[in-house]
Amino acid sequence: MNRKLVSTALAAAMVCSMGAASATTVSAEEQKTVGILMPTQSSERWINDGANMKKQLEEKGYKVELQYAEDDTAMQVSQLENYVGKGVDCLVIAAIDSGVLVNAEAQAKEAGIPIIAYDRLLMDTDAVSYYATFDNKGVGTVIGNYIKDTKDLDAAREAGESYTIEFFMGSPDDNNALFLYNGIMEVLQEYLDDGTLVCKSGRTSFEDTCILRWSQETAQANCENILTANYADEDLDIACSAFDGFAYGIKAALLGAGYTEENWPLITGQDAEVMATKNIIDGTQTMSIYKDTRLLAEKAVTMVDAVLKGEEPEINDTEQYDNGKMVVPTYMCTPVAVDQSNYKEILIDGGYYTEDQLK
Known part of the structure; x- marks a missing residue:
């Protein structure tokens, strides 16, 4: 598994890097402004995404305004409207809830401001030009x-x-x-159907298992309730979690229920955060999905650069991401599983983290 996962990571890096535009300096007279909207600073990955894009765009000579909405949808609408009012030249949006942004996005389109959707598809709008993301169904497939x-x-x-x-x-x-849920179930549904996997709570549908705003606290409460109601006399073997934050809440719930190293379940996650990686090292989280935000930021930056120069950016999907109004041209980067067997090669040797960060 170790060698295969490392090869996959190297391939992902090559795929995401292919076709990246070389750095092009924009003269002061031509300097344009890019407005970036990120959902929250409560998750490490969004801080890194915003910082990476800002740095790369500024290196190309663009002026960058970066704002976080702290999972407040009204705040993000206001931020978007303010960017439109200022007349920024391009927008990059990672939405909290894209449904509430539709009217403001229409204002941006009317003003001639192109929009790049960043790792969260903007739904029910024809104002979006391109989408930069990881293969979200692929994330679920890798977990499954x-x-x-x-x-x-x-x-x-x-x-x-x-x-x-x-x-x-x-x-x-x-x-x-x-998308992620569907990828997981594409792999695991047959084992649920034949009883190889048993979900004692009966909560297997997306509607029954989804957690609003990716809340760690809600994940912990859900896990505590599930353990109390269904696992008093039997251990939980697998916690299939879609996010590292959920894994932290699950860990807390398991410790509260008296689980130890001897009966600790397999716990999955997503984002390979520093804390998650430390938990993988100490065995309290089994794996996470590594998504190199440096590469995703690079793809978004090349999209912005191409759009503002009247060029066509590189895309590799024109079928999967139908937002209800249009199929959004997309570039997908490849997700990679990391665990105890390969985190050093993927995360440390790959330059994503230093050894000191993981101590």
Whole structure:
């Protein structure tokens, strides 16, 4: 698994880097302004995304205004309207709830301001020009296959054995969350159907397992309630979590319920945050999905640069991301699973973290 995961990571880096535009300095007379809207600073990854894009755009000579809305939808609407009023030249938006941005996005289109959707698809609008993201269904597929392979579900099926599993899925107002869920179920549904995986709470649908605003606190409360109601006399074997923040809440709930190293379940996550990686090292989280935000930021930056120069950016998907008004031309980067076997090669040798950060 180690060698395969490392190869996948290297391939992902090559794929995301191919076709990247070389740095082009914009003269002071031609300097244009890019407005970036990020959802929150409560998650490490969004801080990194914003900082990476700002740095790369400024290196190309653009003026950059970066704002975070702290998961306040009204604030993000106001920020977007302010950018339109200022007459920025391009917008990059990672939405909290894209449904509330539709009217402001229409104002941007009317003003001739192109919009790049960043890692969260902007729904129900024809104002979006391009979308830069990771393969969100692929994230779910990687998580599902990790569970399948690590627990060897095919062998368990043959032996008539089973594992208990509970699901903690992403926010219902984030279109990525449903893509991720579908990817997981594409792998795991057959094992739920034949009893190799047993969900004692019965909560397996997206509607029953989604957690609004990706809340760690809600994930912890949900896990505490599930453990109390369903696992008093039997251990939970797998916590299928869509986000590192959920994994932190699940860990707290398990510790509160008396779980130890001897009966600790497999716990998945997404984003490979510093804390998650430390938990992977100490064994309280099993894996996470590594999404190199440096590469995703680079793709968004090349999209902005191309749009503002009247050029066509590189895309690799014109079918998957239908937002209800249009199929949005997209560039997808590849997600990679990290665990104890490969985090050093992927995260440290790859320059994403230093050894000191993970101590």
